[in-house]
Amino acid sequence: MNIAASGDRPQAQKHGHGPTPVIAVIGNPNIGKSTLFNQLTGLRQKIANFPGVTVEKHVGTVTLTSGDANIVDLPGTYSLSANSPDEMIVADVLYGQVEDTEIPDMVLVVVDASTLRRNLFLVSQVIEAGLPTVVALNMVDVAEANGINIDVERLGAELGVRVIPVNAARGQGIDAVKGAMVDALQQPHLSSLNVLPDVRKASAELARELRDAGNHVEDYEVERALVDAGGYAEQRLQRACTTDIIPQLEAVRERLSPDRPLGASEAHRRYAWINALADEVETSAVKTGVSLTERLDAVVSHPLAGSVLFVLVMAIVFQSVFAWATPLMDSIDAVAGALSDRLNASLPEGALTSLLVDGVIAGVGSVVIFLPQILILFAFIIVLEDSGYMARAAFMMDRVMRACGLSGTSFVPMLSSFACAVPGIMATRIIPNRRDRIATILAAPFMTCSARLPVYALLISAFVPQQTYLAGIINLQGMVLFGLYLLGIVGGVTTAWLFKRTALRGPTPSFLMELPPYRLPNLKSLLIRLWERARIFLVRAGTVIFSVAVIIWALVYFPHPQSIQDEFDMKREIAALKYDGEVLAQRLNDLDNQQAAAYLEQSYLGRIGKTIEPIFRPLGWDWKVSSAVVASFPAREVVIAVMGTIYAVGGEVDEESAGLRKRITAATWPDGSKVFTLPMVIGLLVFYAFCLQCVATVAAIGRETDSWRWPVIAWVYMTALGYAGAFLVVQLGSAG
């Protein structure tokens, strides 16, 4: 085909390799790229960030016969054109322009055989980047079921690269891919493919001109800027140059493509080449019958049936999070309790034992207990995503999302925020429009994240009666949880609408999205991703939450004055003289509780809590709750650990009520009335539904909006809303 000489990369800076080669994996979204990546690496992978941008970077290690290689999974993309910094990262990695990521020694392009033509657009662009390339032809079975047969040998010969058929979901062809990788690494071979030699040549010339004028630019940056008029590459090139380069770009575009815009010309010429190629290598039989996807979509994407199904799916998800997790949570609780008892029995009383039992085990244990719920929720989200349902939900929700000024593309970041707002906010990078991105970023932290779940779960299980209706199908606790999720959604949607109407006014952006065929999620891939999430959660529990638990324990334990010990020792002696038998035992028990309470009031946290108590008094919070809430502003789930520590140290000693939920149910004001009344608890839940208590989220907002203004606005706005909401609930509840 095209034999125009190219493929050498005079401008690309070879960073100089260590002993471990680097392999980049690239491909369209929804084609099983991540599944193949997981098959290649197994558990030997981790999630990091690309520097400068906040695109998730999945890196792993693959073992080849030639030794280990580092493998980088790039975000799914349809072309190398970029409308946002996120999309530019793929081209930048291929050209070795990303710090921390060495220029790849080879590229693995994953291709969906059932949509070969659309996939070949990216394949041709990647091959032209001039790196040794291997194509993994995935879903050959799906293509064959659709009546499409591909001549793999011929395709490889025409592209000038090895093409390996694989079935990523079943793990077939993985060894062949590894073999081709070894060959590409050991005997690097470059394809001579060049679909647009004139554009390549003109870009190199213009780049040389610009470099001669003292600008630091790369050939590929100029090529992308030329082709993507008005795109991100053009803006970035302009920023990198000292003079106005738009007239120069326009002149070259005009010369290369006088009849139509150069970008349109690129698309037409590539597809002309693709169609000629595909006509040679692809034979498709006439397909009969209706596909499974079409039959499912008749229901799932049906305006009425689909909407009912959507609500049903969400309700099932949240019911399961509650119902299935309970036995697992009970066993974690039992293990933590047994561990505490063992330590209490075997270690002498004192600061160290208290640190281990009341600080470390109580604090970390009360957060780790929510791991089962988080894993179940994540499993559902991953299954919904991988099965193709998520895209349908976005399709169905687009019109609704537009009512608050957003698009269906905002739906996925918002839904991801149900797990954690940080990846959700990072996922807003797929939204090309900046105003929409900011509105979505402001709405995202309202979605009920996994860190809110422990707080909800604790308060609901302690204060909402365990009632079931309709023969046990509907459970009141589950419904309250569902209501809190709805509250978060309403809060987020209203916020987006409000900001889009005022500070972020502007036109509504595009909604181009593929609706992938329905597929059975891959179990191995699901488990690997669940493990990755569990690891992130446990690392967080082991670092941030562990540190906060220890600090809070110290604030609760110290100064621990001897005077209190002396005072209560004296009271015990007096009691021993006055009473005996059961009355004495009861009296001594009371004194122990009073002593613990006295220590707590004297403690640093007690003093902080008392100082700020007046602020939270209208919400019905005493100084213990106030202290716990304030201590949880760095990370909201810490409130459980803090409450665990406060109530364990100030513990009403009762063998029957070892759990935290029983201790807070028993908490009283000095006059004996309950602290945790129903209005106060609902107010507290509303406060946690709205408040922005997460340092990581605040930092992510700052990074993604590239300003300090938006995180400050978000924090003040959400905290005020949380306070106002809780105030309203408590006042209404008390009046009624």
Add this chain to the structure above:
Amino acid sequence: MTLAELKTGQKAVVSGFKEYSPLTQRIMQLGVLEDTVLEVLRRAPAGDPIEIRLLGYALSLRQSEASLIELRDIR
């Protein structure tokens, strides 16, 4: 006639674009080009966005985006 006006179940051939922008460039890169045959599969609630089939895959786009795509040979 534009894609926005094409009825559910109808097929047509793309004849051109109303404007050229990063948006239409992206649409073209997805394979919606002059001479591409496409079919409207369904519409979301309230008739917007729409789902079309082309090159063996399904793509969703809004009425406002569909109205940029001009059609011929409606079947």
